Amino acid sequence: MRVLIIGSLGGQLGEATKIAMNNGAKVAHVENVDSALQALRAGQGADLLMVDIGNDISSLAKALKTERIHVPIVACGVSATPASAAGAIRAGAKEYIPLPPDAELIAAVLAAVANDDRPMIARDPAIRQVVSLADQVAKSNASILITGESGSGKEVMARYVHDKSKRASKAFISINCAAIPDNLLESELFGHEKGAFTGAVARRIGKFEEADGGTLLLDEISEMDARLQAKLLRAIQEREIDRVGGARPVKVDIRILATSNRDLIKAVQDGSFREDLLFRLNVVNLKLPPLRDRPGDIAALADYFAARYAAANGVANRPISDTARHVLLNRQWPGNVRELENAMHRAVLLAEGDEIGPDALRAPDGSKLGDAAPRGVVESATEAAQVSAQSAVGSTVAQVEQDLILDTLNHCLGNRTHAANILGISIRTLRNKLKLYADHGVSVPVPGNGGHADIGALA
Ligand SMILES: Nc1ncnc2c1ncn2[C@@H]1O[C@H](COP(=O)(O)OP(=O)(O)O)[C@@H](O)[C@H]1O
Ligand SMILES: [Mg+2]
Incomplete structure (x- = not known):
């Protein structure tokens, strides 16, 4: 977890910084919003901004939005009146932490933002096999294509490979190719120079450069258009990139992971994906089986999610009853682990009594999961x-x-x-x-x- 602190460290903010560091955060510091924006554009990655309320949070939030720098803001302030907290939230902060800092509160905010502590649960032989292949190839620099149905854990696997790699202490940067419009994806990946296009107010470092020395995850790569596929191929082959509007190429040292839930061989056949790019990415293919093909994981995942969401919602961690387990095991889970996770989240909130019973297992529309034949x-x-x-x-x-x-x-x-x-x-x-x-x-x-x-x- 990388935290960028914005404000003067003299007073209570300095204390908050120490607490964040004690919680394992990597902390960097700048004095004001302008320096923060400069640092972020220059590729100083951050998972969270902790901003003293004396700064112009609203203009910071606006700049982040127009420049598509996605990082949550947490405001901190000494004179914690409800009005100042509300003002900070209205200006674009996700949370407000009153100062002097409360160690537990800061730890909780960091934990809520961080995703690093999520383990990968893998009990069933079908997934153990994939994990051991991942273990074998993680240490190399080979590109890896991770495939599997939506919700089967492709991003979890990507993170696992990075954590087992020689680059584990370096950045893990991920970009969802499907979530960013075509015309913006190029500058998001490769960065741009000031003035390269309308709205390019300053030089901006792209994900390739941000990931330098570490791992870049190209999530949902099948959604990338043909023109960009050509540029990506060049970047992977030459290990250098061209910033949009840039005069000369920039060298990068990165390991590429990519995910797809579409069959890329078919995509190559129908002409929507470049064959040479597929070969480059698919040096190793980790195929995640759908959850229905690894029943041995269902109970372990359900127990894990029940405990996790009980803790997150401050309710008792109830055991899952035998009948409820039966319902879970007999379901097809077309939405895979994500669907099971959501079902357990709801179950934790709906359960009454000592156990999570079958009544608490509901579809999002409220219908019981165990009713009639399991349906997808x-x-x-x-x-x-x-x-x-x-x-x-x-x-x-x-x-x-x-x-x-x-x-x-x-x-x-x-x-x-x-x-x-x-x-x-x-x-x-x-x-x-x-x-x-x-x-x-x-x-x-x-x-x-x-x-x-x-x-x-x-x-
Ligand atoms: N093996 C696993 N152990 C624990 N949680 C998992 C596992 N696989 C998936 N998840 C959880 O399920 C959800 C979907 O996983 P994700 O990696 O985003 O799937 P995909 O990218 O294949 O759609 C996430 O919340 C993730 O944390
Ligand atoms: Mg995904």
Whole structure:
């Protein structure tokens, strides 16, 4: 966890810094917002900004947004009035920490932001085999392609490979190629020089340079357009990149990992993915089996998620009852580990009594997981489509489509990638449609990784 502190370290902020370091954070410091922006553009990575409330948080938040630097802001202030806290949040801070700092509060905020402490659970022989292949190749610099259905743990595996590699102490940078519009992805990957295009207010270091010495994860690589695929190929072959608007290439030393939930061989056949790029990336292929093909993991994962979400929500860690275990084991889990994780999150919040019983195991729409034959999200989404189509006589195709898209997205707790997979459309198409709906004043579920459902919606 890399924390960038913004403000004068003389007073209480210095204390907060010490506490963050004691919690294992790598801390860097700048005096003001301008220096912070300079550092971030120059490739100083940060997972969290801790900003003294004396700074102009609102202009910091705006600059981060226009320059697409994704890092949460936590505001800190000595005179903690509710008004100052609210002001900081309104200006764009995620959290407010009153000073003098409370060690436990800082530890909790860091833990909530950090994802580093997530273990990979792998008990079933089917995944043990993949893990041992990962162990064998982690130490090399070989590019690795990680494939598997959505929610099967591709990002978890990428992190695992990095942690086992010789680059473990260096940066692990990941970029979701599907989540960034085509015209911005190039500068996101390779950076840009000041003035390279409208809005390029300053030189910006891209992910390739940020990952220098470490590992770069190109997540959902199949979504990259052909022009950029060519540039990526060159970057991987030559180990050098061209910043957008840059005069000369820049050398980089990185290890590349990539993930895809689409069959890239098929994508090569239908011409949407370059064969030479696939060969470059696919030096080793780690294939994650879907959860239904590794039943030996289900109980261990369920226990782990139950404990994790009980702790996160401050409720008792109840054991999972035998009947509930049976329900979990007999389900197909089309959304894989992510779906199981969300189910356990809900179960922790819904459970009554001493155990997590079958009643607490619910689909996002509130229906019981154990009812009738286990059904997948695909089936229920298809059915929802049929139902809405039947009752939709007289409405436009566009309206029916909008309903289906929003229902599916709700079903996936706002997770765009997952919803796009179920709908069989590209994430980009989904994003464009959502933007259109939002522009027309339709309320669209907020993006989520599915891990933080608004449980109020269940009731
Ligand atoms: N083996 C595992 N052990 C623990 N958690 C896992 C495991 N695999 C997946 N998860 C959890 O499931 C969710 C989805 O995993 P992710 O790696 O994002 O899947 P993918 O990238 O394949 O869609 C994440 O919250 C992740 O932490
Ligand atoms: Mg993923």
